[in-house]
Amino acid sequence: MAGKRVAILGATGLVGQKVIEMLVERKFPLACLRLLATSRTAGSFIRVLDEELRVEAVGPDSFRGIDLCFFAATAAASKQFAPTAVESDAVVIDKSSAFRMDPEVPLVVPEVNPHHLRSHRGVIASPNCSTIQLVVPLKPIEASVGISRVVVSTYQSVSGTGKDAMEELRDQTDDALHGRPVRTTVYDRQIAFNLIPQVDEFMQDDYTGEEWKMVLETRKILERPDLPITATCVRVPVFVSHSESVLIETRTQVRPSDIRSLLSTAPSVVVVDNPAERRYAVPLDAEGSDNVLVSRVRRDLSHERGIWMWIVCDNLRKGAATNAVQIAESLMVQGLL
Amino acid sequence: MAGKRVAILGATGLVGQKVIEMLVERKFPLACLRLLATSRTAGSFIRVLDEELRVEAVGPDSFRGIDLCFFAATAAASKQFAPTAVESDAVVIDKSSAFRMDPEVPLVVPEVNPHHLRSHRGVIASPNCSTIQLVVPLKPIEASVGISRVVVSTYQSVSGTGKDAMEELRDQTDDALHGRPVRTTVYDRQIAFNLIPQVDEFMQDDYTGEEWKMVLETRKILERPDLPITATCVRVPVFVSHSESVLIETRTQVRPSDIRSLLSTAPSVVVVDNPAERRYAVPLDAEGSDNVLVSRVRRDLSHERGIWMWIVCDNLRKGAATNAVQIAESLMVQGLL
Numbered sequence: 001m002a003g004k005r006v007a008i009l010g011a012t013g014l015v016g017q018k019v020i021e022m023l024v025e026r027k028f029p030l031a032c033l034r035l036l037a038t039s040r041t042a043g044s045f046i047r048v049l050d051e052e053l054r055v056e057a058v059g060p061d062s063f064r065g066i067d068l069c070f071f072a073a074t075a076a077a078s079k080q081f082a083p084t085a086v087e088s089d090a091v092v093i094d095k096s097s098a099f100r101m102d103p104e105v106p107l108v109v110p111e112v113n114p115h116h117l118r119s120h121r122g123v124i125a126s127p128n129c130s131t132i133q134l135v136v137p138l139k140p141i142e143a144s145v146g147i148s149r150v151v152v153s154t155y156q157s158v159s160g161t162g163k164d165a166m167e168e169l170r171d172q173t174d175d176a177l178h179g180r181p182v183r184t185t186v187y188d189r190q191i192a193f194n195l196i197p198q199v200d201e202f203m204q205d206d207y208t209g210e211e212w213k214m215v216l217e218t219r220k221i222l223e224r225p226d227l228p229i230t231a232t233c234v235r236v237p238v239f240v241s242h243s244e245s246v247l248i249e250t251r252t253q254v255r256p257s258d259i260r261s262l263l264s265t266a267p268s269v270v271v272v273d274n275p276a277e278r279r280y281a282v283p284l285d286a287e288g289s290d291n292v293l294v295s296r297v298r299r300d301l302s303h304e305r306g307i308w309m310w311i312v313c314d315n316l317r318k319g320a321a322t323n324a325v326q327i328a329e330s331l332m333v334q335g336l337l
Numbered sequence: 338m339a340g341k342r343v344a345i346l347g348a349t350g351l352v353g354q355k356v357i358e359m360l361v362e363r364k365f366p367l368a369c370l371r372l373l374a375t376s377r378t379a380g381s382f383i384r385v386l387d388e389e390l391r392v393e394a395v396g397p398d399s400f401r402g403i404d405l406c407f408f409a410a411t412a413a414a415s416k417q418f419a420p421t422a423v424e425s426d427a428v429v430i431d432k433s434s435a436f437r438m439d440p441e442v443p444l445v446v447p448e449v450n451p452h453h454l455r456s457h458r459g460v461i462a463s464p465n466c467s468t469i470q471l472v473v474p475l476k477p478i479e480a481s482v483g484i485s486r487v488v489v490s491t492y493q494s495v496s497g498t499g500k501d502a503m504e505e506l507r508d509q510t511d512d513a514l515h516g517r518p519v520r521t522t523v524y525d526r527q528i529a530f531n532l533i534p535q536v537d538e539f540m541q542d543d544y545t546g547e548e549w550k551m552v553l554e555t556r557k558i559l560e561r562p563d564l565p566i567t568a569t570c571v572r573v574p575v576f577v578s579h580s581e582s583v584l585i586e587t588r589t590q591v592r593p594s595d596i597r598s599l600l601s602t603a604p605s606v607v608v609v610d611n612p613a614e615r616r617y618a619v620p621l622d623a624e625g626s627d628n629v630l631v632s633r634v635r636r637d638l639s640h641e642r643g644i645w646m647w648i649v650c651d652n653l654r655k656g657a658a659t660n661a662v663q664i665a666e667s668l669m670v671q672g673l674l
Contacts, residue, residue: 151639
């Protein structure tokens with residue numbers, strides 16, 4: 001396979017660095033790699049395999065001669081630079097929320113809707129982390145028995161916010177443990193030994209941006225524009241991996257054991273579920289894995305077609321960088337890149 | 338009001354100590370106070386107001402001359418000593434799970450079902466912490482519009498497990514922050530910077546004991562033996578206060594603003610809910626309060642009669658000690674003690 005000329009915008013951020021790591025780990029065929037940043041971090045160096053690569057400030061000429069670029073910066077940066085990249089004939093895989101709900105932009109999780117890539121016009125959006133880990137196990141259930149409702153409560157790690165939030169959790173925890181006053185910078189409220197039931201800003205119907213993303217992106221990816229789905233999103237004092245307590249209603253009644261069997265052969269899903277041996281997935285288990293871990297599959301005592309699941313995933317890998325790289329791989333397999 | 342001769346079994350535990358604190362804080366009329374323990378802690382001293390009280394080892398004669406005793410030890414201790422106490426003509430308010438589902442024992446949250454106290458035969462059970470904070474706001478909704486379904490995901494603090502668990506969270510956090518190996522003793526899995534989707538042991542239908550308690554106790558307290566209700570219970574790295582992400586379906590369609598109005602006048606409920614000002618309750622807000630805080634009241638995008646709530650409460654106070662002392666107060670007001 002011919003190597004691709006690849007650029008990464010936002011190369012110094014948590015997700016950007018993870019994209020570099022995933023390209024190397026998954027042996028993505030690279031002809032060259034250009035690292036770009038919008039911020040003060042331009043000018044720094046990042047070691048990739050045996051080379052020290054300089055991070056360049058992004059500009060109008062940054063995408064000349066580039067086949068593929070990963071955008072892992074802000075939504076504003078994506079909106080500003082995606083047209084430039086596409087004009088330079090580069091394909092953009094965008095991790096930001098900028099284009100996700102644009103009807104002309106495919107929003108893709110390769111295990112779920114790889115066929116949507118065929119209609120791309122230069123920009124492909126990778127979904128929000130909480131959405132990705134939800135749709136990966138939902139898809140085989142939707143395909144096999146059909147889903148009539150989804151109710152989610154999330155337990156989201158601070159790495160979803162970025163490096164500063166990880167530092168804040170560390171600092172606040174240290175201060176709280178030693179009885180020192182706790183300073184809040186990234187979050188409005190203390191996150192150490194606490195919970196924050198607000199992820200992203202408040203929007204319509206008193207739902208937060210994160211809750212709307214889960215609702216709208218899931219509907220788009222599953223091609224179910226009217227799917228009844230709702231979510232409450234909560235930040236928890238965990239560094240990496242998001243967890244979700246998910247209740248679904250299926251179209252026809254199924255047993256928890258049927259769902260476990262179905263998911264045990266689903267791509268990127270690992271069922272970790274043995275109550276007798278007290279086996280279930282926790283965030284620390286998922287960290288560093290590209291799989292979505294599913295536990296505590298059981299019947300809903302309040303509805304005959306209800307099924308509970310506990311879903312855990314590394315939000316920086318499958319929830320972000322891995323999914324973006326898998327989109328690139330899928331483009332190549334489908335001859336679209 | 339004549340003072341009561343009161344005993345506390347489990348006086349050295351987290352809840353036992355909080356019961357002492359609540360009796361003093363709420364100026365419960367005490368003629369005398371006897372502190373009892375089953376464990377190695379008998380023989381120690383606890384300061385109550387200006388007196389150093391010796392903790393006695395519980396025995397067959399411990400309840401002679403006692404009017405009222407609070408049981409805040411294990412379920413096994415409750416089963417062993419409740420008959421002795423009742424034979425001595427003491428009324429037992431039991432915080433353990435020993436008698437909660439006994440049809441002859443009232444299970445009481447004074448704001449919700451104080452009338453159940455009238456049928457007591459010596460033993461009154463105080464519900465599980467997660468149940469108490471759920472039924473306090475559910476009751477006015479059930480009474481006013483009716484509830485047809487309840488779906489709960491919990492975020493429970495380690496103080497629900499006891500002092501050792503609080504120490505474990507502290508030690509593990511300190512070790513993890515400083516890159517030292519983390520030891521697990523109380524919980525099977527690391528709780529620092531992690532989540533454990535198991536509270537209590539696994540039982541029927543792969544639900545845990547805690548999940549069954551929420552289901553069965555809520556049905557009993559609300560006198561709705563067939564109420565459709567289900568729960569997933571998760572331990573989080575928070576010291577004090579449990580949080581619950583709750584979705585209810587009401588019998589008739591109501592607006593979130595109607596629910597907010599209804600709850601704003603409900604006993605022991607404080608509505609903390611202003612998205613425009615980013616106001617909502619977090620566990621640290623509830624710590625030290627006897628109120629149940631309700632936030633993020635909003636419509637369910639997946640069901641026309643669905644309403645979301647975020648419910649936070651100090652699990653050691655209203656979730657345990659305060660409720661037990663309020664039961665005693667209600668007994669006195671009703672002339673039952």
